[in-house]
Structures are given as structure tokens and as C-alpha cells.
Amino acid sequence: EDQVTQSPEALRLQEGESSSLNCSYTVSGLRGLFWYRQDPGKGPEFLFTLYSAGEEKEKERLKATLTKKESFLHITAPKPEDSATYLCAVQPPGGGADGLTFGKGTHLIIQP
């Protein structure tokens, strides 16, 4: 069974304190790995897609990387507005209409 595990479950940082969130997965023939940001009471907002090991994507203070077994979301000099739950999802081969398998997320709090 395809599994997606995110760690840590929660992370509290000071403003400007850089860190990384981890997403490990067990899926054969990964078609894509997706990172989302979710604010309380809202739907997930798409951030990045990664397709192959070694690939990197950047957006403002966020950088996502991918290896054969895990992905990292690096947050550089975060600001309070980066506080949110960050979700990782994988798209396995042959999934129903390309359905995604999600991790439980990392709840990130950035303190001013």
C-alpha cells in the first residue's frame, strides 16, 4: 500500500529561523509529488510539483527537493505569514483518475 509520512507533525520556529519539513513515501513508479499549503478552514493551495529525483523548485522563501524516497520543503528566513499546515501528496501509477495519496501534514508556526 502506498504510504506518505510527513515529519515533524508540528514545528514552531522564530521568525527568520530556517528549517526543513520532510515527506517520505513508499510508492513504486512515482508519477509526481505535490506540496500544498493549507490555512485553517481553507482548501489546500498548490505550491510545487516534483517529478524526478534531483529536481528542485523554488518560490519566495520555499524550496522543494526530491530524492527517490523523500522530499524536503526548505523554508528560509520564514515570516509569520508562512504559518500554515504543509501537505505532501504523491501520485502513484495507475491511481484512479490520478488520485493523490496525502500525508497528514506538518503544522508550522512562525513566531514574530
Added chain:
Amino acid sequence: SQTIHQWPATLVQPVGSPLSLECTVEGTSNPNLYWYRQAAGRGLQLLFYSVGIGQISSEVPQNLSASRPQDRQFILSSKKLLLSDSGFYLCAWSPGGPRPQHFGDGTRLSIL
């Protein structure tokens, strides 16, 4: 640009009552459509997906059903709600293939 709408935003229903949640997508044609449920402490769980009008596939056995009466309309229904149906329901669309899904802002459903 594409947009996705879900309503209502919140709903409180008694056990045994019927349910109808609606989702519509604008700015695209023939999208893949999805219903997910997000329960506290758990990841998003795919409930239903559709690749076209009248084509519905279910990922998990449950008390709910889905329909797609028009190309960009997706409806989640139940004849009799159970307490276990409480949760945060999210609709999403994608163009298909290994590309990201885009989510609506969800419906918070509470069953009393």
C-alpha cells in the same frame, strides 16, 4: 483562469437527514473532478472521482454517493447522514495526468 466553487461553507445537520453538497468549476472543460474528506488528525481521503459526465468511481465504501450531471458540476449526496459523516469535505479538479489538483475552500459538515 480556472476557479472552483463549493457551497455551503458550513453545514449542521441532524443524524438521518439527507445531504447535498455542490461543486462547480469555471474556466476549463472536461476536468477530472474529486471529492475528498479531511478528518481531524488524518490526511485527506479520496472519496470519489469522475473523468466525465455520469462517470463516477468510488474509492471507499461508505454512506455517501456522488453525481456529475454536467461537465463542470460535481455533487456529493447522502440519503441518511451518520455521525461518522462529520468532517471537512473538499472538492478538487485537475486537467488529468501527472498534474496538480486544485481545491475549493471546502464544506465543514457537523452531524448532531
